[in-house]
């Protein structure tokens with residue numbers, strides 16, 4: 001069994017615990033923006049391919065406490081790097097430090113690189129190179145406040161939010177993992193009609209379509225572990241095939257719309273790259289006049305998730321009036337649905353004028369946002 005540290009966004013830890021447990025992770029434990037567990041090579045492959053709310057799957061190869069640079073260098077050099085990197089391979093190191101004593105992450109990364117290079121040179125007379133864009137091995141060094149050092153292999157490489165389906169975006173695209181996390185927090189499993197009426201380049205719709213289709217989020221990209229010397233092509237191919245076999249036709253309608261025609265075309269490109277465009281309707285529409293494309297009863301319900309402008313990157317000119325319009329349209333034309341709005345403008349959210357049944361604080365990049373739920377039934381206007 002190996003020790004995994006799977007990173008995520010703030011607020012998604014509990015959901016990631018559920019996902020990791022469902023994948024068979026052992027001794028699962030959440031901390032801030034990370035979930036620890038034990039697992040094997042199958043877990044490594046499935047976690048990267050299937051986890052919707054993970055950013056990186058790190059695998060610990062060393063954990064020790066240090067008092068000075070020499071101890072850090074010695075500890076890093078003591079780890080046997082030969083199983084993970086060939087002498088003519090490339091490596092890249094990222095470092096995060098919270099230590100008062102070791103403050104300079106760039107310097108620590110260089111020290112780490114020296115330790116590895118010196119180990120290879122002493123054994124073989126040759127050394128691996130450094131290459132950020134095209135590394136065979138991505139490493140992660142974390143030093144905490146107590147000077148505990150955690151050394152990990154980054155089995156994902158580029159963050160798992162880079163699903164590979166989004167090439168061009170609109171003005172203020174959401175991080176794909178945040179979009180997936182919002183849908184999970186809203187309890188979406190594909191079993192009710194879904195709408196994003198301000199879909200932009202289609203991130204939320206793409207994540208919803210993949211959830212509804214039981215499609216693994218990582219099917220359209222590669223991962224760092226595929227270049228490791230222990231890569232098991234047969235195991236990987238059978239895990240990928242299982243994920244392909246699990247894909248189903250989404251059982252309920254999925255709809256995205258936006259006021260901007262160009263943006264709807266971007267969403268179409270996004271959905272096309274997921275392979276799920278035939279199962280999604282995308283239209284150009286002003287939400288002001290939008291009616292629910294699939295009428296639902298209060299009993300069966302439907303889900304609306306939207307990420308309207310905050311008057312930061314995207315401007316409306318009258319943000320309070322804009323959010324009031326959202327509330328009025330939801331109340332009038334979307335009865336039976338649950339609507340979730342993510343916004344960084346808490347004053348504007350007050351103008352929605354509907355009773356908030358849940359409010360979840362989250363971060364959209366550097367912006368503090370609220371993810372709010374409104375249940376739309378007759379008389380739901382405050």
Ligand SMILES: C[S@@+](CC[C@H](N)C(=O)[O-])C[C@H]1O[C@@H](n2cnc3c(N)ncnc32)[C@H](O)[C@@H]1O
Nearest residue numbers: 172173174198199200201203258259286287307
């Ligand atoms: C923050 S962006 C959404 C970004 C999207 N979640 C993504 O990841 O690409 C807000 C979107 O709302 C759209 N929008 C603004 N006013 C609208 C309206 N009245 N009706 C429908 N869409 C509107 C904008 O065109 C923009 O694409």
